[in-house]
Amino acid sequence: MEQLATNMCFGGEHRRYRHRSDVLYCDMEFAVFLPPVALGSGARQVPVLYWLSGLTCTDQNFMQKAGAQKLAAELGMAIVCPDTSPRGLDLPGEDDSYDFGSGAGFYLNATREPWSRHYRMYDYVVTELPSLLERELPVTDQRGVSGHSMGGHGALICALKNPGRYRSVSAFAPIANPSECPWGQKAFSGYLGGDREQWAEWDATLLIPGAKERLPLLVDQGTSDQFLEEQLAPDALADACEKAHHPIELRMHRGYDHSYFFIASFIDDHLRHHGRALGLV
Numbered sequence: 001m002e003q004l005a006t007n008m009c010f011g012g013e014h015r016r017y018r019h020r021s022d023v024l025y026c027d028m029e030f031a032v033f034l035p036p037v038a039l040g041s042g043a044r045q046v047p048v049l050y051w052l053s054g055l056t057c058t059d060q061n062f063m064q065k066a067g068a069q070k071l072a073a074e075l076g077m078a079i080v081c082p083d084t085s086p087r088g089l090d091l092p093g094e095d096d097s098y099d100f101g102s103g104a105g106f107y108l109n110a111t112r113e114p115w116s117r118h119y120r121m122y123d124y125v126v127t128e129l130p131s132l133l134e135r136e137l138p139v140t141d142q143r144g145v146s147g148h149s150m151g152g153h154g155a156l157i158c159a160l161k162n163p164g165r166y167r168s169v170s171a172f173a174p175i176a177n178p179s180e181c182p183w184g185q186k187a188f189s190g191y192l193g194g195d196r197e198q199w200a201e202w203d204a205t206l207l208i209p210g211a212k213e214r215l216p217l218l219v220d221q222g223t224s225d226q227f228l229e230e231q232l233a234p235d236a237l238a239d240a241c242e243k244a245h246h247p248i249e250l251r252m253h254r255g256y257d258h259s260y261f262f263i264a265s266f267i268d269d270h271l272r273h274h275g276r277a278l279g280l281v
């Protein structure tokens with residue numbers, strides 16, 4: 001791993017790294033926040049919250065806008081922000097739209113050419129990146145996962161598809177039922193093709209009935225979110241949870257939109273939710 005930058009923050013460190021991904025066949029950048037207890041003499045390994053960002057984001061949106069570092073420093077929690085897709089591969093159409101290709105990897109493993117060799121963000125965030133970090137940085141294998149929009153859905157599927165791998169999961173304004181909305185249908189048909197049975201393996205709402213672990217979901221949604229009606233479908237997720245007796249706390253917040261102003265307003269609740277499961281609160 002090549003360290004690109006470091007900034008001291010609330011007694012901890014925000015760092016950016018570049019590394020070669022064997023899963024994605026390209027270089028990737030990510031950011032990590034290490035709390036004070038993970039640094040210096042007497043340092044110890046700390047649990048990690050993996051944050052998966054939304055369409056158009058890099059590793060930097062959350063780190064610069066969410067305001068999570070102060071409480072993460074106090075709790076003794078590391079935060080890792082991967083990028084949202086492979087980049088710079090020269091694939092046809094890779095940079096043509098904000099909701100497909102670069103910045104829009106959807107945290108799945110593509111099966112359709114020309115995406116299938118590189119667009120394997122699911123394997124990257126679930127397996128390759130944690131293995132690297134648990135080897136190279138003072139972080140443990142005690143993991144929580146959260147995210148926003150495309151990344152909120154990514155967090156849900158990472159947890160639902162991997163019983164025992166995460167201690168906690170939460171999401172802000174997730175694209176909760178991607179098989180049934182324009183963003184999801186564009187991504188799934190492009191990365192997976194037309195077979196809706198394949199889509200179901202990557203759709204949180206459709207994964208709920210067969211989930212092998214009933215990890216409680218914390219989901220926050222703003223009522224003035226400009227994407228709520230057309231793209232997000234939190235009610236479909238809540239209905240699936242109710243039918244399957246899967247615990248969910250869906251909190252509707254009057255007047256909040258889809259932006260990082262919304263995330264910053266409730267991030268502390270999510271950090272405490274993960275902190276409790278990770279034994280930090």
Ligand SMILES: N[C@@H](CCC(=O)N[C@@H](CSC=O)C(=O)NCC(=O)O)C(=O)O
Nearest residue numbers: 054055056057061098148149150151260
């Ligand atoms: N450009 C698009 C919408 C882009 C957008 O709103 N991206 C969100 C995530 S949306 C779902 O995954 C985001 O997090 N943007 C980055 C930020 O820092 O706010 C459009 O205008 O429609």
